Every structure is written in C-alpha cells, then in structure tokens.
Amino acid sequence: MPHTIHDIASALGLEAVGDTSIVIDGANEPADASATDIALAMKPEYAAGLAKGQARVAMLWEGADWQGLGLEAALFVGRSRYAMAGLSQIIDPGQHYPVGIHPSAYVDPTAELGEGVTVGPFAMVGPRARIGAGSVLGPQCFVGADVVLGEAAMIHSGARLMARVRAGDRLIVQPNAVIGGDGFAFVTPEVSGVEKARETLGDQGDVKSQSWTRIHTLGAVRLGHDVEVGSCSTIDSGTIRDTQIGDGTKIDNQVMIGHNCIIGNDCLLCGHVGLAGSVTVGNSVVLGGKTGVSDNTTIGDNVICGAATIVLSKIPAGRVMLGYPAMKMDQHLDTYKHLRRLPRLARQVAELQKAVSNEDTSD
Numbered sequence: 188m189p190h191t192i193h194d195i196a197s198a199l200g201l202e203a204v205g206d207t208s209i210v211i212d213g214a215n216e217p218a219d220a221s222a223t224d225i226a227l228a229m230k231p232e233y234a235a236g237l238a239k240g241q242a243r244v245a246m247l248w249e250g251a252d253w254q255g256l257g258l259e260a261a262l263f264v265g266r267s268r269y270a271m272a273g274l275s276q277i278i279d280p281g282q283h284y285p286v287g288i289h290p291s292a293y294v295d296p297t298a299e300l301g302e303g304v305t306v307g308p309f310a311m312v313g314p315r316a317r318i319g320a321g322s323v324l325g326p327q328c329f330v331g332a333d334v335v336l337g338e339a340a341m342i343h344s345g346a347r348l349m350a351r352v353r354a355g356d357r358l359i360v361q362p363n364a365v366i367g368g369d370g371f372a373f374v375t376p377e378v379s380g381v382e383k384a385r386e387t388l389g390d391q392g393d394v395k396s397q398s399w400t401r402i403h404t405l406g407a408v409r410l411g412h413d414v415e416v417g418s419c420s421t422i423d424s425g426t427i428r429d430t431q432i433g434d435g436t437k438i439d440n441q442v443m444i445g446h447n448c449i450i451g452n453d454c455l456l457c458g459h460v461g462l463a464g465s466v467t468v469g470n471s472v473v474l475g476g477k478t479g480v481s482d483n484t485t486i487g488d489n490v491i492c493g494a495a496t497i498v499l500s501k502i503p504a505g506r507v508m509l510g511y512p513a514m515k516m517d518q519h520l521d522t523y524k525h526l527r528r529l530p531r532l533a534r535q536v537a538e539l540q541k542a543v544s545n546e547d548t549s550d
Contacts, residue, residue, distance in 0.1 A: 205260030355412035370446025
C-alpha cells in the first residue's frame with residue numbers, strides 16, 4: 188500500500204522535512220531505489236549510493252544535509268535499525284493469503300473459529316481446536332486436536348501445530364515449522380552403555396545389545412504472547428509437563444528445542460541453535476547461531492552466548508560466553524590468542540633444546 192512521508196513520520200514519531208506529500212510504496216538500498224521507494228541511507232557511508240539510484244526521499248541520520256544529497260524530502264532517525272523495524276511493518280506487502288475459509292480446507296465441526304479467521308487452501312483444523320479472532324492459517328497448515336491459539340496468530344504455509352499446543356496472542360510461525368512433535372525419549376530394559384558412560388565419563392564396561400523403548404509424550408507445548416518461530420524449526424512436546432516458551436521470545440530458522448525445555452521471556456535463539464531436553468533458559472537470553480546446550484542445564488537471565496558456543500554446565504545470570512566448552516568470552520579470546528602462539532612457542536622450545544644439546548656435545 189502506498190504511504191505519504193507525512194503519514195510514515197507521524198506513525199513512527201520521526202522528523203520529516205521537504206515535500207512530505209510524496210507517496211512511496213516500497214523501501215530499497217540507495218543505489219537500487221526507484222522514484223517510489225524510500226532509500227535507506229541511515230549512515231553517511233550509505234549516502235554515496237543515492238546518486239546512483241532514483242530515490243526522491245530517504246531515511247537519513249540526524250543532521251544530514253538532505254538537500255545537498257539531491258533529495259526532495261527526508262526522514263531523520265536516531266536508532267536506525269529500530270526505525271527500520273517500524274518502517275518495514277508499515278510497508279510490508281504480506282503474503283496475500285486468500286481471506287476467509289477456502290473450500291479445500293477442512294475444519295472439524297467441533298472446532299471454534301473466532302471472528303475474521305482465515306483458513307487457507309488444503310489447511311486442516313482438528314477437533315476441539317480454538318482459533319482466536321483475526322488469525323490466519325496459511326495454505327497446507329495443520330492445527331491439531333485441542334490446539335488453542337490467541338488472537339491475531341499468523342501461521343504460515345506448511346506449518347504444523349500438533350495436538351494440545353497452546354499459544355497466546357500474535358503468534359507467528361514461519362513455513363514448515365513443527366510445534367508439538369514427540370520428544371526424543373527412549374530407554375532400554377537394563378542399564379545402557381550411555382548411562383554407564385555418563386557415570387564413568389568414558390568406560391561403558393560390558394555392553395549388552397538392547398533395543399530402545401519409546402517413552403510416549405504426554406505433555407504439549409505452551410507459548411506466550413508475541414512469540415515467533417522460524418522456518419523449519421522444531422519445538423518438542425514435554426514428556427509429562429509442557430515445554431514452555433515465554434512472552435516475546437523469537438526463534439530463528441532451523442532451531443531445535445527439546446522436550447521439557449523452559450525458555451523465559453524476550454529471548455533470541457538464532458539459527459541452528461540446539462537445546463537438548465529439560466534445559467531451563469532465563470529471561471532476555473541471546474543464543475548465537477549454532478549454540479548447543481546439553482540436557483538438564485540451566486542458563487541464567489541476560490546471558491549472551493556467541494556463535495557456536497557449546498554449553499555443558501550451568502551459566503550464571505549476566506555472563507557473556509563463547510567457545511567449546513563455554514567460558515567467559517574474554518577468557519576464551521585470551522586463550523585463543525595463546526593457542527595461535529603455540530606454533531611459535533614450539534619452534535622456540537625446539538631451538539632451545541637444540542642449543543642445549545649442542546652445549547652438552549661440546550662439553
């Protein structure tokens with residue numbers, strides 16, 4: 188939808204200058220912007236691209252010489268990425284899912300759909316499910332038995348919400364995510380080699396070949412308000428109690444959350460993060476891409492783990508961690524510096540050994 192610069196400025200609380208009646212219908216990088224785009228040049232180093240594009244208006248840093256840059260209008264921003272978040276929300280064209288219940292969709296007679304719910308082609312809503320007002324279920328979605336969704340949920344194409352999943356308002360699930368699959372829980376009739384190795388930290392003793400028996404999943408998944416789940420991510424149901432995701436937590440693509448995990452509010456779990464079963468994560472925790480967390484581990488509030496961190500033990504609140512195994516980031520970087528010096532140190536030791544050996548020979 189097209190928007191005037193005046194409307195955008197008013198909605199975002201930004202200062203606008205120049206011809207604020209200009210209408211834009213998209214956003215782009217400065218060199219690629221058309222005459223109907225707003226150029227995103229929120230740092231001086233990006234402004235050089237304006238001369239290569241056709242933008243008449245741009246988002247600029249505070250104090251920028253917008254007229255000197257050849258623009259007809261400008262919006263000034265302080266925190267650039269935050270302003271971009273607001274702008275992107277305003278001009279997002281959406282997925283254009285068809286409105287209403289598509290003839291090819293199946294909605295169980297016992298399901299309850301709130302006002303204005305959309306159910307896309309070939310989607311399925313199971314028995315006794317309750318879908319909040321204004322929610323959208325995209326094409327080929329599956330919503331299982333007894334699922335409860337709050338208002339304004341957006342469940343994109345191909346996502347699966349298995350039986351008894353419950354979520355608050357404004358849940359967003361990206362394509363092909365699976366919420367509420369069975370947990371990975373198996374046991375052997377007698378003590379297994381894995382259990383022995385855990386106790387001894389290596390020695391399995393006499394290992395007997397045994398088959399694995401499934402522990403069935405009786406819990407489900409409970410998500411708070413304003414949760415987002417990325418494409419192809421999986422959140423397993425709890426074995427007995429529910430797996431829990433707190434309000435405002437955002438989960439990236441291809442993230443694995445095991446059974447019985449409890450994740451607090453306003454956390455960020457980046458791509459390829461993997462949480463084994465029964466992990467507890469506090470509030471406002473950030474786990475960088477490819478972070479792995481072993482089972483039954485606790486991570487305190489406000490912890491940040493850098494990319495590819497492997498968490499094997501409890502992390503107290505407020506720590507910034509990195510490495511395998513996880514340690515304080517400054518300690519890890521210091522250790523890495525020393526590690527890089529090892530080849531030089533080895534050469535120095537070899538030279539000293541050679542010198543000592545020559546002295547012994549001469550004596």
